[in-house]
Amino acid sequence: MSKYAASTDVLVGRSQAEIERTLRKYGADDIITGSSQRKREALVQFSYRNLPLALRIPLPDPDDPEFTKTPTGLDRSPTAVQQSWEAACRQQWRVLLLILKAALEAVENGVLPPEKAFLPWIMLPTGQTVGEAALPHIERMLTSGEVPLLPFGGKES
Numbered sequence: 001m002s003k004y005a006a007s008t009d010v011l012v013g014r015s016q017a018e019i020e021r022t023l024r025k026y027g028a029d030d031i032i033t034g035s036s037q038r039k040r041e042a043l044v045q046f047s048y049r050n051l052p053l054a055l056r057i058p059l060p061d062p063d064d065p066e067f068t069k070t071p072t073g074l075d076r077s078p079t080a081v082q083q084s085w086e087a088a089c090r091q092q093w094r095v096l097l098l099i100l101k102a103a104l105e106a107v108e109n110g111v112l113p114p115e116k117a118f119l120p121w122i123m124l125p126t127g128q129t130v131g132e133a134a135l136p137h138i139e140r141m142l143t144s145g146e147v148p149l150l151p152f153g154g155k156e157s
Contacts, residue, residue: 005094015093052123060088
């Protein structure tokens with residue numbers, strides 16, 4: 001199976017602008033899009049129906065052999081490395097747009113309430129998302145059936 005938008009020519013900036021337009025169309029506000037080269041991630045942060053949300057997806061490492069080597073193991077030119085890496089980044093931003101559109105449509109069509117559609121991306125007061133807070137506990141919950149209190153950063157009642 002091929003990767004979604006693997007051959008897209010849509011520039012990252014154009015995808016970011018489309019993400020912002022799409023979010024505004026569905027009533028989102030406080031929209032921030034960007035990326036961190038150090039963390040190698042793309043970020044979309046916004047508020048939607050009183051939920052503070054942050055979606056982070058990984059961006060590829062330009063030093064990965066996927067970009068620096070040919071299929072036969074030869075070194076690629078710096079230009080070829082850059083072009084290949086940029087193509088992978090463009091693809092990731094298109095995937096991020098697809099994720100957002102799917103979740104927004106699920107809410108707008110009554111398939112899911114916003115809290116369920118965006119559950120892993122709800123931002124906690126700590127700056128972590130619910131998904132990031134839960135991830136270290138998933139394997140234990142699946143194997144033991146035990147559900148620990150998640151570290152929401154607030155006081156327990």
